[in-house]
Amino acid sequence: MSKHAKNIIWGLLLIAVGAGYLGELFELWKFTLFFPGWWSLFLILPACISLLKYGIQFMMLMVLSLGVYFLADANHWIDFRLSVPLVAAVGCICAGLHLLFARRTKWYEYGCKD
Structure with missing residues (x-):
């Protein structure tokens, strides 16, 4: 074509x-x-592809989590009163793990040179 x-x-x-x-x-x-929350696939699919192609990255995990959250919220699979503290708690845990296990040098990751 x-x-x-x-x-x-x-x-x-x-x-x-x-x-x-x-x-x-x-x-x-x-x-x-399609279905309620279909647009969240624009977050989920690229994040999954990036995770498979480049390995586990903090930002892609956060984008994937956000996409799954939006999809679940749009389809009423989660209760909003429970989801806000849950997202905040998981976000704090992820940020803490990222600070503990992140590379010490970030210049290579962002494409900057010394």
Whole structure:
């Protein structure tokens, strides 16, 4: 398939999704795409791919955790009153583990040179 044909297909798909959400915004029709919280996959999938490709990284674990949290919250799998302290506690534990086990030199990780 040529690049031009791919652009046409993606363009039509994006216009259809945008029109669907716009119609729902103005209460013209009911529009849902996939399932509640589907957009959290934009956080979950890249984080999983990065973890598999580059190994365990603190930021990718946090992005993955945040994506899973948003997905669970959108589908009402967790109770909001319980989830805020739980996320705060897990965040504190993750930050503490990161401080304990992080590399001492961060210049290589961020692409900076001495």
